[in-house]
Amino acid sequence: MPIASPSRSSMLSRRRFGQLAMMGMAVAGFTGIHAARAQGSTAIRFALDRRFDALAAPFLAAQDKGYFGAEGLDVVIEPGNGARAMLQRLASGAQDAGFGDINALIRFRDENPNADLKAVMIVHDRPGYALIGRKSRGITTAPTSLEGRKLGTASIDASFAQWPLFKSLNKIDDSKIRIETIGLPVREPMLASGEIDALFAFGASTAVSLRARGVPADDIVLMDMAEHGLLLYGSAVIVSGKLIASKPDAVRGLVRAVMRGIRDVAVNPGAGAQFVLRRNESAQIEVERDKLAAVIERNVxxxxxxxxxxxxxxxxxxxxxxxxxxxxxxxxxxGRAGDAFTDAYLPPASERMF
Structure with missing residues (x-):
């Protein structure tokens, strides 16, 4: 179905965000960033599973606005290249915490009995797993419309990881489908140029990117896996067992700071996009703003x-x-796989309402 990013005003009108705006929406300068970080007493190396883009904005906001520092944390955020690589970095001790796909974590725990990683906060209650296609290429919202088509995916894509389940739930005959492994940078250009009929990607943000590439909004079909039987959760804040055991209060502080970052970028996606632009020179402010607004609305x-x-x-x-x-x-x-999440480090529910 055609996807339109929610406007800032519509998001605000649906939620009681007036008091949140008082927390301050101005983007902090780099002097302020370093001052806030200098206050931190517990160093945390935080790994993303992706490059710096709109999905990382809540964490970047928490860093740049001093929320981590206010919790006594000195957090360094590093970009990544897929959930699996992020989990391996946590398991090896190279990083202490991260943001990534919780279903990859469930599988990782099952395959690595000694890896004691835990999700402590669900960020994407609705996963972004999706196929994005074009009506002009014969794709509709019906999963069976994928049969006879050419699909593109990156090998590390979290949506593609759910393909076996998705095709089973929706009785798709994949013998009639050609799937081509392609690099992340060329997926969207290939769909825009018609070289593929659909691609696996994070739905809401990719739909915005395609519009920015000139694909008409009414030609974009977002086949959201959550609308076709998948009950899975999406991405979460994940921490190492070592950090939990040695610094449980730091884990609680990390969660509180991320929560503040989410509140800020939900109120003002434009300001959230500015945090991304500081670290990603190729990003476009309008695109990252609209991607962030869409993800907050649909997935968070x-x-x-x-x-x-x-x-x-x-x-x-x-x-x-x-x-x-x-x-x-x-x-x-x-049992071990399913013990991948704990709510022990979350604030009370009353402090988590939006």
Whole structure:
């Protein structure tokens, strides 16, 4: 279906954000950044699973506005190249915490019995797993419209990792589909030029990027896997077992600071985009702003989050999601795999409401 990014005013009108704006929306200068970081007493090396873009904005806001420093943390944020690589960095001790796909974490725990990594805060209550296609290339919102088409994916794409489950749930005959592995930088240009019919990607943000490349909005089809049977959660804040054991208060402070960052960029996606531009010279302010607004609206502030608060899980849904993952590929130890999340470091629900 055609996707339009939510306007800033519509987001504000739906939520009680007036008091949040008083927290200060001005972007801090680099002098302020270093001063805030200097206050930190606990060093945390924080790994992203992607480059600096709109999805990283809440963490960059927490860093640049001094929220980490206010919690006694000295946080260094580094870009990454996929969830698997991020998890390996945490498991090896190269990083202490990170942001990435929780289903990759579940699999990683199952495959690595000695890797004691935990998700402590769900950020994307609704996962961004999607296929993005074009009506002009024969793609509709029906999953079976993918049959007979050419799809593109990066090998590290989290959406492609859910393809076995998605095609099973939707009875897709993949013998009729050609899937081509392509690099991340060329996926969107190839779809825009018609070299592929659809691609695996993070849905809401990729739809914005395609419009920026000149693809008409009414020609873009967002096939959101969450609308076609997937019950999985998306990306989360993940920490090492060592950090949990040695600095549990630092983990709580990290979560609180990230929560503040999310509140700020939700109120003002334009300011959130500015944090991205400081670190990514190729980014465009309007594109990152619209991507951030779309992700906040579709993936972060879901109806469940508005009713129950950000960061936690619904235990029944969690159990169903584990069942779906097991359906796609059996676990070696389902109990260990399913113990990938803890809510022990979240603030009270009343402090997580939006």
């Amino acid at each position: 502030l879901t109806p469940y989050v508005r009713a129950h608060g950000l960061g936690g899980i619904d235990r029944e849904r969690w159990a169903q999601a584990l069942g779906q993952l097991a359906q796609a590929s059996a676990f070696r130890d389902k």
